[in-house]
Amino acid sequence: MRIKSVEAIPLEIPFSPFGKDGGTSKGWAGNKWQKLSVLLIRVETQSGLVGWGEAFSYNCIRPLKAVVEDMIAPTVIDRDASDIGAINLDLQKGMHLWGRYGITVFALSGLDIALWDIAGKAAGKPVFELLGGRSRSLIEGYASLFRYGDADIVGDRAQAALDQGYRVLKLHEVSVPPLKAAREVAGPDIPITVDTNCPWQFEEAAQVIEEMKAYDPYWIEEPLFPPEDFEGLAKLQKLTGVPLAAGENACTAMEFRKMFQAGAVTYAQPSVTKVGGITEFLKTIEQAKQFGVTVMPHSPYFGTGYLATLHLLASVVPDGWAERFFLTVEACLYGDLIEPDANGCFRVPDGPGLGMEPDPDVIRDYRMKNL
Structure with a gap:
């Protein structure tokens, strides 16, 4: 069950915080926070199984996408997707030079979640099983x-x-x-x-x-x-x-x-x-x-x-x-x-893996362009 590809998919989805403040909220670095940033990580195996993960991406989605594509993906292509613990540890060791906090570990987190999704799908069981x-x-x-x-x-x-x-x-x-x-x-x-x-x-x-x-x-x-x-x-x-x-x-x-x-x-x-x-x-x-x-x-x-x-x-x-x-x-x-x-x-969704697939129409409509 070898990893064929790793793709980072950045989304921005507008929201309203139910408030009397005009639908905006203070974010980071003085910005108004009006959209949810979601960095999905799509991992596909050579056998065609697809797993989905998410890396924390509020206000850091651009550099985070680069970590996934430039640092993580080349390292894990052709690895056994079922060897989740070893992949996680190897990435921690290999990326420690860039820090054990923040964006590098966020990206690792998203990959790890996707691999667990694949593991559940391969077994025909939800992750909670x-x-x-x-x-x-x-x-x-x-x-x-x-x-x-x-x-x-x-x-x-x-x-x-x-x-x-x-x-x-x-x-x-x-x-x-x-x-x-x-x-x-x-x-x-x-x-x-x-x-x-x-x-x-x-x-x-x-x-x-x-x-x-x-x-x-x-x-x-x-x-x-x-x-x-x-x-x-x-x-x-x-x-x-x-x-x-x-x-x-x-x-x-x-x-x-x-x-x-x-x-x-x-x-x-x-x-x-x-x-x-x-x-x-x-x-x-x-x-x-x-x-x-x-x-x-x-x-x-x-x-x-x-x-x-x-x-x-x-x-x-x-x-x-x-x-x-x-x-x-x-x-x-x-x-x-x-x-x-x-x-x-x-x-709690009870389908195989994480239990539910992300809506492809939402991915298409809210995918960030030119990123």
């Missing part, structure tokens, strides 16, 4: 709201999410009033997590988290910069008594091991499109078990990374939630699979 079997077919999701910076908007969006059936909320806020507004809408029994995206040094983080405690955050996510300040996170968690979460910026299981050894978090958040794919995600889960850390995947995706996360949640993360950006997309690669049911739950 390859991982030991499915413990549930519906995954509880949580609405991951944008950062609005306005308590009234946050309260409005929190109510809209609850009206759609969600029973867990995530805010992306860095002050107390939006959390207070969400708690007033949600009541005392709805878990509300707060993702701050690495804004503070230790003293400021401690002060703000102490103020947030009155509104019972389920966890505070990535309160410190830099995100790999695991010693600081451990001290902060002990000082405030509030559970901390981190991991969306951690690449490879080795980085999570450092996090766990420091006692930095209560909740670990590996991202399958960043950590090194399904292979490294599985290693991270085993380490989390050793240290008594709960895994809650980072998964605000609408491509193949979303499918891979559902399979992991159905099998090896039986208590985790699925993160879903609270937005509407103009088109979806997987039809209504990304939509929650009336109870805020998501269906």
